[in-house]
Amino acid sequence: MQNRIKIAIVCDSFKESLTAIAVAESIQTGFQDIFPDAEFVACPAADGGEGTVSALVAATNGKLVEVSVTGPLGAPVNSFYGITGDGRIAVIEMAAAAGLEMLSPDQRDPGRTTTRGVGDLIRHALDEGCRHFIIGLGGSATNDGAAGLAQALGARLLDGQGRELEAGGLALSRLARIDLSDFEPRLAECTVEIACDVDNPLLGAEGASAVFGPQKGASDELVAALDAALAVYACRLEEDLGKKVADIPGAGAAGGAGAGTLAFLNARLRPGFEIVSEILELEEKLGSADLVITGEGRIDGQTIRGKTPAGVAALAERLGKPVIAFGGSLGIDVEKVHQVGIAAVFASVSRPCTLVEALAEARPNLIRAARNVAATLRLGMVLKEKSDQAEALGR
Numbered sequence: 001m002q003n004r005i006k007i008a009i010v011c012d013s014f015k016e017s018l019t020a021i022a023v024a025e026s027i028q029t030g031f032q033d034i035f036p037d038a039e040f041v042a043c044p045a046a047d048g049g050e051g052t053v054s055a056l057v058a059a060t061n062g063k064l065v066e067v068s069v070t071g072p073l074g075a076p077v078n079s080f081y082g083i084t085g086d087g088r089i090a091v092i093e094m095a096a097a098a099g100l101e102m103l104s105p106d107q108r109d110p111g112r113t114t115t116r117g118v119g120d121l122i123r124h125a126l127d128e129g130c131r132h133f134i135i136g137l138g139g140s141a142t143n144d145g146a147a148g149l150a151q152a153l154g155a156r157l158l159d160g161q162g163r164e165l166e167a168g169g170l171a172l173s174r175l176a177r178i179d180l181s182d183f184e185p186r187l188a189e190c191t192v193e194i195a196c197d198v199d200n201p202l203l204g205a206e207g208a209s210a211v212f213g214p215q216k217g218a219s220d221e222l223v224a225a226l227d228a229a230l231a232v233y234a235c236r237l238e239e240d241l242g243k244k245v246a247d248i249p250g251a252g253a254a255g256g257a258g259a260g261t262l263a264f265l266n267a268r269l270r271p272g273f274e275i276v277s278e279i280l281e282l283e284e285k286l287g288s289a290d291l292v293i294t295g296e297g298r299i300d301g302q303t304i305r306g307k308t309p310a311g312v313a314a315l316a317e318r319l320g321k322p323v324i325a326f327g328g329s330l331g332i333d334v335e336k337v338h339q340v341g342i343a344a345v346f347a348s349v350s351r352p353c354t355l356v357e358a359l360a361e362a363r364p365n366l367i368r369a370a371r372n373v374a375a376t377l378r379l380g381m382v383l384k385e386k387s388d389q390a391e392a393l394g395r
Contacts, residue, residue, distance in 0.1 A: 008041045010024075010308075011294055011308070012045055012047065012055075012296040013050070014295075014328045016297075017297070018362050018363060020044030020046060022363065025042065027295070029367050034375050041285050046136075047271075049195075049197075050139060053080065053096070054082070056089075056091045065080060066078065066079070066080045067124050072102055072114060072117070073112065083130060087130075088130065088131070089133070089134060090132070091134045092121050094135060097117030099140065099141055100139055100140060100215070100216060105217070110143035110209075111168050115147070116148035117152075118135070119152025126187075133191070135195065136195040136272060137253045137257050140216075143209055144171075145256030145257065146264065147172060147260060149261070150183075151164075151167075154183040155183050158176055176236075187266075196250040196269040196270065197273075200251070202247070202252045203230055203231055207230070207252045209223045210227060213255075277315060286312075289316075291323075293326070294308065294312040294323060294325045294326075295327055297329070298330075299327030300333055302331075313337070326346050330347045
């Protein structure tokens with residue numbers, strides 16, 4: 001029987017338990033027990049959210065840069081960004097400087113939180129010589145339309161008396177003028193790509209404040225006030241900068257950061273997995289594979305909406321490659337993943353347990369699940385070979 005097959009493993013992280021690298025290594029360990037002669041291509045991936053920096057740094061032999069920046073409530077916090085191995089591209093996760101998980105539930109207030117720390121990261125990367133930026137917008141605690149980011153880069157957001165606005169989304173209700181006379185000039189030389197997997201506009205019932213504000217601690221009254229403040233902001237972006245961005249799909253991402261980065265950074269909004277797959281050259285890696293394996297921490301009906309497994313499956317389907325997926329758990333409507341080309345999906349947890357136990361046992365659970373799936377595949381190969389032999393003998 002021919003066991004020399006090539007398997008491409010392209011997975012996202014299992015949140016709170018395994019990095020994308022650890023996920024790929026665990027799956028490879030399980031499969032190698034059954035297919036010791038197989039050729040493996042293990043590639044950590046991401047969709048622009050949490051884990052994007054580590055995935056791209058690891059895959060390109062880049063480096064992680066640690067730096068102190070302004071946190072979501074204005075106090076200094078320890079943050080980080082990545083630089084790819086060629087030294088050209090800075091990879092930034094908004095959540096690393098303005099993330100919701102940086103705040104306890106009682107600290108969450110999208111009326112006051114700021115994206116200034118993201119601008120601090122951009123300026124630091126500029127000083128390091130980077131002129132190409134990838135910024136993931138997921139997981140933010142903010143609703144300031146990236147106003148804080150712009151202020152960190154030299155933009156002056158002024159009220160009717162010419163005073164600089166304080167931090168936070170509510171302050172934008174008093175925005176009277178935007179002054180870019182001291183704005184960071186090196187940005188004119190830069191390419192900025194925003195990893196954005198939502199299509200919400202900036203304002204209204206489907207906008208930043210209404211859809212994402214409650215997740216960040218906003219009451220109904222605060223949602224309405226923030227939406228009104230972003231409307232003022234959108235008007236000033238159009239009148240002072242000539243940037244009409246409020247209705248662009250994705251403008252409402254990350255509390256309106258989509259709109260702000262479009263206006264101030266001349267950014268391009270793109271699906272996160274699309275950006276990552278280009279840098280990782282995934283099409284080339286998958287093109288020679290016999291089997292593609294993907295996965296993420298929870299696979300459910302939301303997976304098909306721009307998440308890594310859906311992106312991997314779409315690419316593999318275009319190349320005519322079969323795909324299976326592993327998840328730490330499987331959720332509601334998981335069968336929807338079959339629509340995007342995932343032939344079979346498996347949970348790594350093998351017994352009833354608590355979340356704490358599942359997180360602690362994530363690696364051995366995934367190795368065991370991968371081995372069992374590999375054993376099933378090998379059994380199928382044995383049966384197919386016997387069937388072919390019988391057919392050749394005319395039985």
